Amino acid sequence: MEYIKSQKYDLPKLQAKMMGPNPLKLQEEMLIKHKIPAGSLVCDLGSGQGLTSVMLVKDYGFTVYAADLWSDPEENRKFFDEMGLTHEQIIPVKADATNLPFEKEFFDEVVSTDSYNYWGRDPEYLDAKLLPFVKSGGYIYACVPGMKKDCHNNLPEELLLSWTPEQLIYLRDIHYWTAIVNKCK
Template sequence: MNNRLEKYKGFCTEEYLMGPNSLQLLNEMMNKVSIKENSRILDLGAGKGITSLFLANETNSLVYAAELWINPTVNYESFKEWGVADKVIPIKVDANELPFAEGYFDVMVCIDAFHYFAGKKNFFEEKILPFLKKDGLAIIAMPGLKKELSDNYPDLMVKWFEEDYDELNKFHCRKWWLELLDNYEEYEIVEEFDLDCFNEAWEDWFNCGHEFGKKDKEFFMKGLGEYLSFIGLVIKKK
């Protein structure tokens, strides 16, 4: 871990992680693009709030910790404990129905969640982009595939997803996402890459003590990681 991440190593536990270490992913994205101090940030899919804590502390900004599945009161108690309750606002939202004013946010951050809801044509333009200011940024890191498998998934992946093809079909390669996000009249993609911290993020998950992390490690030992990547996108609104 670099010095910035070192401060947060206490959150790499089964209590806070919900998958590959979201702080590793967010840190790499923030190494690619800087967020100005005193921004208004939407942390979409904030989980248990550790990415919101990181954003609030490292950018000195106001962060909306937007999450559908974690009770906002639970997150609020965490934010009070962590000393950021004045900088992080917990809120329960569905990404399909964001309850904000248009042009409200300087930045939207989405770590390990975008693929769950955004893989539909024009979703980004209709459901996310309106809430960004002009020149606002969408910073996205999500799991994906090294190359598109064209529905010809290896048995190992099918078993990993427990034959849930609805979830499996949400995993795509970077090229697929770039072709989906092709409305360049409204925005430009200023960064697109596969994240370097793939192994570190997964290792933190394997070692955090969570039973799902232990299960995922078994699949990786059989070669699952050969098919997967983490995709990073930075999109700027025109």
């Protein structure tokens, strides 16, 4: 795939903000043929240092809440200012995805890139803690890094050279995620 949108951000200063696999490429691929109307109010959930949020505003025309637990919203605000975005276009918020500080049905849509695996492994999560904040008919787009096939019962030693079993529990296969989502009412 040619990452036409993402390649504009191939700058060392922006790459330094990446917290894992290139989130801009992940997001661009996830949003091929997306169904989110321009102008929608979107929550970038687990936005990290805001790269994906910037792309959602600049390349997709959404108004974005950049919601993240560990990042500093003031730092993110400075970054968004430097990127030429207004305070109406993008709003940084410190937020825990498991206890969101918004009104119910606040967002038109939610996008989450390389983050949902941190909190979304709770099968109750989607129904109880995320869907109430999305308007009826809205979409949730999430992409996570994962394994082609779960191997948690027999972790290969090559993986254990770089990861602990506790870290690897975040990386699951498509069958695992499909089962989690299918538990949602």
